[in-house]
Amino acid sequence: MEPTNKVRFESFSDGVFAIAITLLALELHVPALNTINFKAADLIPLIPGVMTFVLSFIAIAIFWVNHHQLTQVFTTISRRRILWLNIFFLLFLTLIPFVTETMSSNVLFAPAISIYAVILFGASASFSWLRYWIHKSCNDGHIPMLRSIIGPIFYFLAIIAPFFSIELGYLLLAIPPLFYFLPKHSTSSL
Amino acid sequence: MEPTNKVRFESFSDGVFAIAITLLALELHVPALNTINFKAADLIPLIPGVMTFVLSFIAIAIFWVNHHQLTQVFTTISRRRILWLNIFFLLFLTLIPFVTETMSSNVLFAPAISIYAVILFGASASFSWLRYWIHKSCNDGHIPMLRSIIGPIFYFLAIIAPFFSIELGYLLLAIPPLFYFLPKHSTSSL
Amino acid sequence: MEPTNKVRFESFSDGVFAIAITLLALELHVPALNTINFKAADLIPLIPGVMTFVLSFIAIAIFWVNHHQLTQVFTTISRRRILWLNIFFLLFLTLIPFVTETMSSNVLFAPAISIYAVILFGASASFSWLRYWIHKSCNDGHIPMLRSIIGPIFYFLAIIAPFFSIELGYLLLAIPPLFYFLPKHSTSSL
Amino acid sequence: MEPTNKVRFESFSDGVFAIAITLLALELHVPALNTINFKAADLIPLIPGVMTFVLSFIAIAIFWVNHHQLTQVFTTISRRRILWLNIFFLLFLTLIPFVTETMSSNVLFAPAISIYAVILFGASASFSWLRYWIHKSCNDGHIPMLRSIIGPIFYFLAIIAPFFSIELGYLLLAIPPLFYFLPKHSTSSL
Numbered sequence: 001m002e003p004t005n006k007v008r009f010e011s012f013s014d015g016v017f018a019i020a021i022t023l024l025a026l027e028l029h030v031p032a033l034n035t036i037n038f039k040a041a042d043l044i045p046l047i048p049g050v051m052t053f054v055l056s057f058i059a060i061a062i063f064w065v066n067h068h069q070l071t072q073v074f075t076t077i078s079r080r081r082i083l084w085l086n087i088f089f090l091l092f093l094t095l096i097p098f099v100t101e102t103m104s105s106n107v108l109f110a111p112a113i114s115i116y117a118v119i120l121f122g123a124s125a126s127f128s129w130l131r132y133w134i135h136k137s138c139n140d141g142h143i144p145m146l147r148s149i150i151g152p153i154f155y156f157l158a159i160i161a162p163f164f165s166i167e168l169g170y171l172l173l174a175i176p177p178l179f180y181f182l183p184k185h186s187t188s189s190l
Numbered sequence: 191m192e193p194t195n196k197v198r199f200e201s202f203s204d205g206v207f208a209i210a211i212t213l214l215a216l217e218l219h220v221p222a223l224n225t226i227n228f229k230a231a232d233l234i235p236l237i238p239g240v241m242t243f244v245l246s247f248i249a250i251a252i253f254w255v256n257h258h259q260l261t262q263v264f265t266t267i268s269r270r271r272i273l274w275l276n277i278f279f280l281l282f283l284t285l286i287p288f289v290t291e292t293m294s295s296n297v298l299f300a301p302a303i304s305i306y307a308v309i310l311f312g313a314s315a316s317f318s319w320l321r322y323w324i325h326k327s328c329n330d331g332h333i334p335m336l337r338s339i340i341g342p343i344f345y346f347l348a349i350i351a352p353f354f355s356i357e358l359g360y361l362l363l364a365i366p367p368l369f370y371f372l373p374k375h376s377t378s379s380l
Numbered sequence: 381m382e383p384t385n386k387v388r389f390e391s392f393s394d395g396v397f398a399i400a401i402t403l404l405a406l407e408l409h410v411p412a413l414n415t416i417n418f419k420a421a422d423l424i425p426l427i428p429g430v431m432t433f434v435l436s437f438i439a440i441a442i443f444w445v446n447h448h449q450l451t452q453v454f455t456t457i458s459r460r461r462i463l464w465l466n467i468f469f470l471l472f473l474t475l476i477p478f479v480t481e482t483m484s485s486n487v488l489f490a491p492a493i494s495i496y497a498v499i500l501f502g503a504s505a506s507f508s509w510l511r512y513w514i515h516k517s518c519n520d521g522h523i524p525m526l527r528s529i530i531g532p533i534f535y536f537l538a539i540i541a542p543f544f545s546i547e548l549g550y551l552l553l554a555i556p557p558l559f560y561f562l563p564k565h566s567t568s569s570l
Numbered sequence: 571m572e573p574t575n576k577v578r579f580e581s582f583s584d585g586v587f588a589i590a591i592t593l594l595a596l597e598l599h600v601p602a603l604n605t606i607n608f609k610a611a612d613l614i615p616l617i618p619g620v621m622t623f624v625l626s627f628i629a630i631a632i633f634w635v636n637h638h639q640l641t642q643v644f645t646t647i648s649r650r651r652i653l654w655l656n657i658f659f660l661l662f663l664t665l666i667p668f669v670t671e672t673m674s675s676n677v678l679f680a681p682a683i684s685i686y687a688v689i690l691f692g693a694s695a696s697f698s699w700l701r702y703w704i705h706k707s708c709n710d711g712h713i714p715m716l717r718s719i720i721g722p723i724f725y726f727l728a729i730i731a732p733f734f735s736i737e738l739g740y741l742l743l744a745i746p747p748l749f750y751f752l753p754k755h756s757t758s759s760l
Contacts, residue, residue, distance in 0.1 A: 008580055008638045010198055015398075015588025018205025023596065025284040026213065038301055057284075061277045068198045068273075083638075087631045094595040094627075111608055200388055208395025208585075215474040216403065228491055247474075251467045258388045258463075390578055398585025405664040406593065418681055437664075441657045448578045448653075 004077050009086065013067060016090045020097060021060045024053055027101040052104040056096055058177045059120060063093065063127060066147075070131055074138050082137065085130040092123035110162035113169040117158035124151035124176070151176045194267050199276065203257060206280045210287060211250045214243055217291040242294040246286055248367045249310060253283065253317060256337075260321055264328050272327065275320040282313035300352035303359045307348035310363070314341035341366045384457050389466065393447060396470045400477060401440045404433055407481040432484040436476055438557045439500060443473065443507060446527075450511055454518050462517065465510040472503035490542035493549040497538035504531035504556070531556045573646040579656065580641055586660045587637070590667060591630045594623055597671040622674040626666050628747045629690060633663065633697060636717075640701055644708050652707065655700040662693035680732035683739040687728035694721035694746070721746045 028049050077083060099116040106112035128148035135143045154175045162169030218239050267273060289306040296302035318338035325333045344365045352359030408429050457463060479496040486492035508528035515523045534555045542549030598619050647653060669686040676682035698718035705713045724745045732739030 004639065004642055008584055008641070011201055011581055011584045012588055012634060012638075014198055014201045015205055015395075015585055016592055018202055018395075019209055019589055019592040021280070022206055022209040022213065022284045023592065025288050028285075028288045038299075043301075054281075057281055061274075064202060065270075065273055065277075068202075069194065071198070072194050080635075083635055084631075087635075090591070091624075091627055094592045095598075098595050098598045109608075111613075201391055204388055204391045205395055205585075205588075208392055209399055211470070212396055212399040212403065212474045215478050218475075218478045228489070233491075244471075247471055251464075254392060255460075255463055255467075258392075259384065261388070262384050391581055394578055394581045395585055398582055399589055401660070402586055402589040402593065402664045405668050408665075408668045418679075423681075434661075437661055441654075444582060445650075445653055445657075448582075449574065451578070452574050 006071060006075065006077055009077060009083070010071055013071075013086060013090065016093060017060065017064045017067070020093050021057060021064075023097040024056050024060070024100055027097055027104070028053060048107040049104045052100050052107070055173065055177075056100040059123075060093065060096060062177060062180050063123065066127065066131075070134055073134060079133070079137055082130070082133055085126065085133055089123060089126040089130050092119055092126060095119045096123065108166055110166060110169070113162040113166065113173075114159050117155050117162075117169070117173060120173070121152060121155035121159060124155050128152060150179050154179075196261060196265060196267055199267060199273070200261055203261075203276060203280065206283060207250065207254045207257070210283050211247060211254075213287040214246050214250070214290055217287055217294070218243060238297040239294045242290050242297070245363065245367075246290040249313075250283065250286060252367060252370050253313065256317065256321075260324055263324060269323070269327055272320070272323055275316065275323060279313060279316040279320050282309055282316060285309045286313065298356055300356060300359070303352040303356065303363075304349050307345050307352075307359070307363060311342060311345035311349060314345050314366070318342060340369050386451060386455060386457055389457060389463070390451055393451075393466060393470065396473060397440065397444045397447070400473050401437060401444075403477040404436050404440070404480055407477055407484070408433060428487040429484045432480050432487070435553065435557075436480040439503075440473065440476060442557060442560050443503065446507065446511075450514055453514060459513070459517055462510070462513055465506065465513060469503060469506040469510055472499055472506060475499045476503065488546055490546060490549070493542040493546065493553075494539050497535050497542075497549070497553060500553070501532060501535035501539060504535050508532060530559050573648040575646055576641060576644065579647060579653070583637060583641075583656060583660065586663060587630065587634045590663050591627060591634075593667040594626050594630070594670055597667055597674070598623060618677040619674045622670050622677070625743065625747075626670040629693075630663065630666060632747060632750050633693065636697065636701075640704055643704060649703070649707055652700070652703055655696065655703060659693060659696040659700050662689055662696060665689045666693065678736055680736060680739070683732040683736065683743075684729050687725050687732075687739070687743060690743070691722060691725035691729060694725050698722060720749050 028046075096119060099119045103112045103116040128151065131148055132143060154172050158169055158172035161172050218236075286309060289309045293302045293306040318341065321338060322333060344362050348359055348362035351362050408426075476499060479499045483492045483496040508531065511528060512523060534552050538549050538552035541552050598616075666689060669689045673682045673686040698721065701718055702713060724742050728739050728742035731742050
């Protein structure tokens with residue numbers, strides 16, 4: 001493969017990111033509001049949907065910020081492997097709205113949380129793999145190892161955890177975003 | 191964070207804007223038209239949907255025009271805060287189609303109008319916050335204060351108003367767009 | 381308004397074009413196929429959907445090709461009017477999938493064809509208006525008048541015609557695309 | 571037609587690619603999971619949907635990689651034919667999510683597989699036609715003939731095959747992607 005420029009690599013990826021993140025909101029269902037005898041409590045069934053929406057929105061946004069920073073590293077793509085690792089990552093990304101809806105319709109049901117974790121593990125692991133090869137093809141010695149394994153490890157644990165404890169499952173899913181926003185982390189490696 | 195260029199910042203934002211504004215129309219439902227005994231009056235149930243569609247379309251379009259003008263100010267992004275304030279703004283933007291549908295299915299129901307106003311307040315306030323930091327990071331003394339508070343103030347009032355008067359709620363929601371199109375305003379600060 | 385570059389003008393418009401044209405296919409419904417006693421005739425109910433899909437696909441594609449050629453004319457946008465005329469045009473564009481579905485579910489029903497024609501008239505007339513102002517702001521004497529009035533005229537007639545003859549309605553809707561592909565027309569003014 | 575630059579040609583195409591590939595996942599339906607007596611076997615009905623999702627995802631991704639490489643060849647578009655061949659190709663591309671859902675809801679039903687093959691044949695043949703004209707308009711002697719006929723031939727056979735053997739139909743649909751990933755092929759012509 002001849003080296004190709006990265007413009008379409010970025011614009012195609014940005015398109016998929018933008019659609020996936022916008023479709024999350026489409027999965028929210030308009031509640032059948034009780035217009036005669038409405039109480040604030042009638043909004044409670046909306047809470048799981050909103051919480052999982054926010055969780056997935058932040059996860060996709062972090063992937064986008066990282067992807068954005070990753071593509072600063074190179075100017076041309078010289079290996080077909082990088083195009084396809086990116087496509088492999090996007091495959092998991094496009095599934096996030098689907099598993100978000102599955103989980104938000106079944107919030108207390110272990111297999112739904114587990115399926116959600118499978119997809120986020122896939123996205124996270126394939127992104128780390130993509131990052132590894134991009135840095136390597138740039139002859140760039142500095143590969144951010146810690147950031148590359150935090151996501152896959154916690155999402156992997158979240159595949160198994162819900163079968164023992166639903167709460168532990170959600171806790172594990174929340175760790176990668178929290179870790180990302182830790183102040184120390186942000187100054188050192190971003 | 192090293193300074194990064196704004197190309198993907200813009201293309202990702204444009205993607206989200208384009209999808210959110212196009213999905214508004216998707217929320218319109220094909221009416222079950224009475225094909226045998228059709229009267230123009232059968233189209234009346236479509237009116238609330240069309241009105242809220244136009245209201246939201248104009249609101250998103252104004253956000254886009256302002257966002258477009260804002261990104262003319264800078265060429266590189268040097269703070270992670272700006273990336274994340276933009277993402278925070280986009281979170282509210284992606285929810286606009288959802289609250290538009292909620293409101294158009296419940297046009298005379300105060301909580302639905304209030305929820306709509308919550309999301310537009312969020313979008314408007316986070317956009318002003320983003321604008322503040324972009325101007326500040328450019329060491330640009332000129333921050334358009336009036337334009338930055340009109341939206342948040344009226345949308346905030348529209349959160350409370352519907353519980354007292356449905357009509358007042360809609361009036362407050364219509365003020366920020368009307369203000370935007372005032373001739374004097376457009377010549378002085380745009 | 382200070383002159384701004386056209387990059388985001390184009391990328392936002394392209395996003396809306398791409399989504400509107402892709403959503404057309406989403407409006408197609410998966411037919412409930414008779415798996416035991418299937419005959420080719422069972423596909424007949426799909427025909428109106430496919431025909432209106434193709435009609436709208438070509439209409440949007442022609443708008444895109446013309447928009448693409450129009451933005452070659454200028455490099456910076458110096459009037460807020462042009463931004464807003466473009467947004468006004470995009471408003472009608474985003475409604476095309478909705479009216480396409482309405483028409484394909486009611487193929488023999490005059491008001492559905494008429495509503496479809498209203499939206500295409502709006503898109504066509506606002507596009508001609510946009511084209512007029514872009515050429516004018518470029519001090520460009522050459523405004524393609526004939527092409528600018530063909531669309532609006534035939535789509536306007538198609539608003540009224542279906543109430544007299546369904547067939548005439550469809551014929552009028554087909555004329556602007558056919559005119560566009562006339563060989564003579566393409567050599568002289570494109 | 572005056573020569574025009576390819577920026578919008580690419581960004582419009584990328585938009586359609588990104589939406590079509592993301593909508594594939596939207597066609598997946600959230601399964602009604604049995605939350606009380608759940609067994610892993612309850613996930614079995616998801617398998618056809620996931621398999622056809624992956625098949626279509628890879629097919630669209632291959633089209634995107636090829637389209638990406640094709641647009642490296644030229645810098646300006648000087649023939650209207652190329653714009654319209656690209657639009658003709660995109661027409662088939664936007665139909666892939668629809669036929670994917672049709673097939674995944676009717677996995678053992680020959681006409682559904684056949685319709686899927688019709689659309690992939692259309693996409694594949696129109697892409698080869700587009701490639702032919704782009705190479706020709708660049709006065710580029712090297713047209714990759716083998717790659718241009720593999721897809722159309724196997725997808726064409728897959729239109730007829732399902733009526734004799736469902737398994738043969740799926741096998742034929744799987745050949746073009748497998749051929750694409752053959753190691754020898756990738757080194758010689760990509």
